[in-house]
Amino acid sequence: MGKERLKQFSSLNLADEARREDDVQDKNNVQTQNSPLPNNQLSGGLLGWYSVISSKSLEKGKLYSFSMYNEPLILYRDKDSQPKCIKDLCPHRGSSFIGGQIVGDELICPYHGARYSSTGECTNLDRITCQHIVDSNYDNYAKKIHLYQYPAIEKNGYIYIYYNGKANTNLNDFDIKSSVEDSYIESYGFKTSEYEYEEVTVDFKCDWTRIIENHLDILHIFWVHGNTIPDKDVNRNIITSFNQKIIRDTNQIESKYNHKDKEKGEFITIKFIPPGRIVIYKGSPDTARYVQVLDHVPLAKNRARVVVRHYRKFMKNKLLTKLILFRQLQQRIFYKVFSEDYMILKTQTFNQQMGYVEKDNVKLLGEDKMVQYYWDWLQNALINDNPWQLHPTDTHTNAVHHDMPMLYPPENKTLSKRNDNNILINLIIRALIPIGLIMLLI
Ligand code: FES
Ligand SMILES: [Fe+2]
Secondary structure (H helix, E strand, O other): OHHHHHHOOOOOOOOHHHHHHHHHHHHHOOOOOOOOOOOOOOOOOOOEEEEEEEHHHOOOOOOEEEEEOOEEEEEEEOOOOOEEEEEOOOOOOOOOOOOOEEEOOEEEOOOOOOEEOOOOEEOOHHHHHOOOOOOOOHHHHHHHOEOOEEOEEEEOOEEEEEEOOOOEOOHHHOOOOOOHHHHOHHHHOOOHHHOEEEEEEEEEOOOHHHHHHHHHOOHHHHHHOOOOOOOOOOOHHHOOOEEEEEEEOOOOEEEEEEEOOOOOOEEEEEEEEOOOEEEEEOOOOOOOOEEEEEEEEEEEOOEEEEEEEEEEOOOOOHHHHHHOOHHHHHHHHHHHHHHHHHHHHHHHHHHHHOOOOOHHHOOOOHHHHHHHHHHHHHHHHHHHHOHHHOOOOOOOOOHHHHOOOOOOOOOOOHHHHHHHHHHHHHHHHHHHHHHHHHHHHO
16 A cells, blocks of 8 residues: 555656745755754654544543544443543454443443453453463463553643554553644644633544545635635635745644735744644634634545634623524535545546556646645655554455544535524524514513
8 A cells, every 4th residue: 555655746846936935945954963853753653542532522431433534433431431442343352342341440342241441451351361260371361361552632622642553561661652732733833721712522434634635626616615614715716826835844744825916915824843733813823713623534445534623712691602503604614615525536537546546647736736745745754664564454355444434525415404403493582582472562
């Protein structure tokens, strides 16, 4: 897989004009003895900290099933509500924990009832091995039965896991090579305490890097979402009216877009923070009224999840927000925007998997520079980490997990329908209240 991907975009060239600015920047970024990387190269790879789900989706007492790079995993909360992430494999006979339970502090396997403590030890070995009747090798066995885990932490309403493709029975055995703080938007100057936010989680049947490219790609916003995103600047007529400046350092790639014809016309800033976070905002981090955070999760070869959060400094009055159904209407926009992207991402993934998105078949524009830099990073990261080889599988061997319900349309329209019904019911109630009052007065 890694090698296949390496071929992609290998001969793509940016327009000369677009290169010039970065050539100057590259000359200034000379590698020094103290820094292992030139400061225009991202230090993080594909294995590292991922924000995989929002905190509120991880309810206490429930098992949350997902996967990373094809590897099935389970998230749950222990009795202190701390998030736990384990490989979805019971170390007794390899059952999945889907259908299992959490009782007190223990995870119970649905197959033979093995119970595991929050540190991963099996707490009822004597009963599941029937040691007094059958198994004479109890002590040896006891040493082997332990959950396979990944480090998980909760911060700012997100669950982060450290994914390196090799679950350990002891969390202390992880050699953690990247800092989770680099993902926090607070590290970039945003004060999240000053914002309210809306959020949705969306599943796509497509390659996860196609989605990341989509969110780094400013051109398509005007074209694909021009009638949906409520922004006076987003329409098909102003596509070429801004300048782009890209800044790269060891933690992020940042692309700033400015209006060409307005003095202080900063249009938008897009940051890519590896391995899967994108932050989009206007203005500077300390003044931005609105910040969009998109987390991309590589579930499987042809399946990806995005957790989208929109922070806002406006509409903070809770009563007013409720009254005008702000949250539901915002969610409706999210769903519409992702539906607009979905068809393109799905068919583009097909083209990529068929090998069409290679060499001379595609040519990037200067405006695609952000995508090119993302690909530069991705190609190196695939060589170094080769994550798709850690749990290789194809759509057939992964069928069980592909059959599991997706969190969002087009495959599963439940969430958007529920949201639409919610809006409708609330509107009817609002219409009935004044009518009822008038009737009473009459
Ligand atoms: S497979 Fe889990 S208890 Fe047997
Ligand atoms: Fe889009």
